[in-house]
Amino acid sequence: MKRTLLALAALATAAGASAQSSNVTLFGVADVSVAHISTTDKSVSGLANGGNSSSRLGFRGVEDLGNGLKAGFWLEGGLNVDDGGSGFKFDRRSTVSVMGNFGEVRLGRDKTPSYQNLETFHAFGDTGMGAVNGHNLISGSATGTPEGSNPKRVSNGVSYLLPKLGGVYGQVTYGFGEQAGSTSLSSTIGLRVGYANGPLNVAAAYGVVKGGTAASTVDYKNFNLGASYDFGVVTPMVLIASERGNDKRVDLYSFGVKAPVGPGELRAAFSLYKDKKMDNNDSKRFAIGYGYQLSKRTELYAAVARLSNDDKAARKLGSSLSPTPGVGNSLTGYEIGLRHNF
Template identity: 80%
Template sequence: MKRTFLALAALTVSAGAMAQSSVTVFGVADVSVAHISTSTKSVSGLANGGNSSSRLGFRGVEDLGGGLKAGFWLEGSLSVDDGTASGFKFDRRSTVSLTGNFGEVRLGRDKTPAYQNLETFHAFGDTGMGAISGHNLITSAGGTAEGSNPKRVSNGISYLLPKLGGVYGQVTHSFGEQSGNNSLASNTGLRLGYANGPVNVAAAYEISRGGTAAAGVDYKTFNIGASYDFGVLTPMLLLASERGNDKRVDLYSVGVKMPLGAGELRAAYTWYKDKKQSDADSQRLALGYGYKLSKRTEIYAAVARMSNDDKASRKLGSSLSPTPVVGKSMTGYEIGLRHNF
């Protein structure tokens, strides 16, 4: 009888633990048929992530009681077009967190606060032909961990505000972990926003430390974005600027999303303005449509053109896109399929 009681108690405790914990496998499989042409050459083939970046991830949460929860998130990139899997790593996100009434403390590799505005307030986000391509506007940012305004940072600690009406925010610091100089290759960012009903607006500021231990260089990023859902359409506006090492590049973007049939029409215009060099600007116009076959599956199409000034060579956001010859423009289109699981 005693053994039976102990066995039942063990099963009860185990069932209770399972009820308070959860682990989810998730991901995105996205691939498109794409074509890109310039005045000198053209490229055709399959492109990875034309609508959303392909990925595979695992996330989980455990209820610790008293409103406290522990969680983890491991997410890595996939290449659906060629099935690349060797050397798979959790390069998109690898975090462990503690959440409560105070908000959330998150440790590990994650998106930077400033990059999240680029994704949020652009009709195409940062994937495919129409991608905003708004990070690391200053090229050759030597000494930084991943550029003048990276998408993600490693060795980071973040604090996220709890729910405060419509107010949301995040502050992140990543340690450079350089021998003898912990500030080198470090990154500090702040984002504060307000989302309530149809309105969403947010601003972000970030500093990436580059250069050398003897002569450091700060690359500073600022952006502000806004959108308003009128129901029949959602206009979006984004302004961004990067400065450092006697360089400055500004970005101006306007876009719109509009429900159409069983899908969504997307359009965006983006202007990249080099403030330190003449004839080095670029302009991109993109138009696309996504048709929902179900809640998890979408077929989409997009066309975009990047017009470069005489000293510019910016490319389109597609994974298939080559870097054009300086001063040459390019046009691309794609038709693809995205499935979430």
């Protein structure tokens, strides 16, 4: 009997020690809206995914290795709340990492340094009617690139993230192209450096994506700079971005604000897309919206957006429901949705 009690006590102690040294968390977002979008030549109504935040399901965990070291993993995949989707994979993030006083070394698929700036310094981030749509400004299917001229995420990546250095933060990422016969085709490299202290946040990012062919590669270069300042009653933000490559150049200028109003937040943003190599291929978008906090985890939101295309432009709104308009046609859209974090 004593031996049994000792064994149970030992097991309980071991389990408790294990629970203290490691943990695994299930998390996610369910976000869907009722939306309507109209253009000069077509219109569509229905449910749109991710009007406020991209719907997702994920698992993450951290283990204490001792001596100031930790190991972690993060597996996260996108969801379609409107119809459940046709399959599930960890396409948003799939990484393992080692962390310590030196910072963090992270391996796997993750957001690019440049894309993190695009999300951070825009009032609507990159979801819904007001989404910044600041990635792949040149092409979402540029020849030889893994996912476009400046993708949201990079696969086969090795990243180093700075430790906490006052308000300074930063990241450098290299993504292997993994193309037979070529050491650089489809590879990516990105760098981000910023400073966040109190109400101020400012950061710059730079990246290069190798496209083209093994015999003749093309460098798609991107740069962006963003800043925001929280005055308490309002947080203005500005974002400037540019992509260049294959004799093309598209610039983005965005100005936005967030302001606490009642039990929620008012958001507004104006964005200008300038094609520097082609005339009459610019676009302008204005969006305004409000998120009402039903609780810490649940938000009811609404947004309206208008995107005006020049005669040769055919850009679309950020909503998952948005059609690609005919050349020169503009779009108007609105949505009312619900987001729940868990």
